[in-house]
Amino acid sequence: MSVPWNGAAWDEASAHAFGADWLLEELAPSGALGRAARERERAFRPGEEDRAREAIGGIGAAAASIDAAKLASVRAAIAAAPDPGFVLVQARTGGILGDVDLFDLARFLDALAELAPLAEFAAFAAHVPADASELRSMLEPGRGAARSFYIADTFDAELASRRQAAASYDAAYDLARSKLAERIARRLGVERVRDGEFVVMRDAVSGPLPPEVRVLRETPAYLLCEISLDEASLEALTAREAASAQVAEAEERVRARLSRRVAESARELEEAAAALGALDLFAARVAFAMRYRCVVPQIEPQAEIVFERGRYLPLAGALERLGRRYVPISLHLAGTGIVTGPNMGGKTAALRTVGFLAACVALGVPVPAESAAIPLFDEIAWLGIGAHASEDGLLSAFGSEVIAVRSFLDAGARRELVLIDEFARTTSPLEGRALLVALLETLRARGALALAATHLANVTPSGATHFAIGGLANLAPQPNGPLDLATALARIADAMDYRLHEVSQDALPASDAIALAEALGLEPALIARAKALF
Secondary structure, eight states: OOOOOTTOSSOHHHHHHHTHHHHHHHTOOSSHHHHHHHHHOOOOOTTOHHHHHHHHHHHHHHHHHSOHHHHHHHHHHHHHOOOOHHHHHHHHTTOOOOHHHHHHHHHHHHHHHHHGGGGGSHHHHTTOOOOOHHHHHHHGGGBOTTSOBOOOGGGOHHHHHHHHHHHHHHHHHHHHHHHHHHHHHHHHTOSOOOSSSEEEEGGGOOSOOOTTEEEEEEOSSEEEEEEOOOHHHHHHHHHHHHHHHHHHHHHHHHHHHHHHHHHHTHHHHHHHHHHHHHHHHHHHHHHHHHHTTOBOOBOOSSSEEEEEEEOOHHHHHHHHHTTOOOOOEEEEEESEEEEEOOTTSSHHHHHHHHHHHHHHHHTTOOBSSSEEEOOOOSEEEEEETTTOOOTTSOSOHHHHHHHHHHHHHHHOOSSEEEEEESTTTTSOHHHHHHHHHHHHHHHHHTTOEEEEEOSOSSOOOTTOEEEEEEEESOOOOOOSSOOOHHHHHHHHHHHEEEEEEEEOTTOOOOOOHHHHHHHTTOOHHHHHHHHHHO
16 A cells, blocks of 8 residues: 655556555554654645755665664654644643653653754754753643653652642541441441441341441341441531642642743743654664665766666565565666566666666665666556556456556656556557557656566667666576475575666567476476477
């Protein structure tokens, strides 16, 4: 499922095809404030090269200056910070903040204090939110040991005095209740009467019950009773409740004073919250750049993509988990280009690498490559296999591809990167070739950067560059007996040269289809016949 992005230069199908949705997940912020900031963020577009250079350069500098453990602690502190927006609105409008509100605000201030040392790193200094140590110190007496907030006595001398008085009234009430219970126990001839409901056995009672005992339920064997307060206990209760009300009044006065102080700092706290959200996004990008050993690309306005040993990270990660090697690729694309090569040779992966690196720059992050020069685009589009399908079944695969191409051409983006995977492969080779060549010529005339992967021959139009996948270079002889799929795939991967090589325009595309079919275990007699026919 694609993650929404404001102003993204791609549609959802294209995002999935070249991994922009995966990239957005990797760049997910840690906390609520970062998620809110991300909703306001937008992708870089042509004309914003200076801003993109500054943003990506700052991320690269930060990734080079901080260690992974420190960055992880920063992100953990950000994740723990609640969004104080609702609390600040309450305070601004004269509301009285409750204990939960003050606790959340204290947690937010804790995060600011924990992040303050980040300013020691020059690359982070501009992103660190302002500390609010004075307000944090003011709230500190209310911090409970069990992750709570409490209006402590130290907030107000009168509050402390009223709580002390209330404690004495509590004790007086408890004493009056205790004396009443003792008197009733003596009248009933029992050792003690429990507080709340208690049972009196009928055969243990002689004469009437004490007037302070109220019967709740009667049975032939016992009476379920409770104690009603006598005059002394009622007087003590009244005094206790009055003292409790005075404590509540004093607590509310303290909350009102704290709320006014928060309201006075609301603007600074809102700015700090916005800065913390921006820091969350920044830290996520720094973590990405560190995790995947990314470099800061050149970002120039000309329509040209150049990179050395670029990596398509979703595929690289999948292969790593399987214990298989991943081969980075290098490319220089100016105008239009064609990628040919065998099945399973990495043509689609080459297109995805180009789109993925361009998406990195659009989202303002360094790129996974040894070096790169990548411009910004108004649109990055994926056409052909896997991008669009007719949901209602009214169109064939070819028909869906044509409609997608028509929609893209009609949109008329100013600067386009178009990645075309096996366009028109489901129609006749001659007509498919004609359509693909015509599409590439049209894109070239529009000034688009376009790269197409195909098995068709003689599809490189004038002025386009032909890149060929190296193909099966050293496939070991097929061992006796069938191989399991994992072993067969490993053999193919070890033998395949996934690198792109620029070749002459009239070079025939490699196939290696029979060799691949043999390596995947197709029966020997069938393979022998295919070789004879070929």
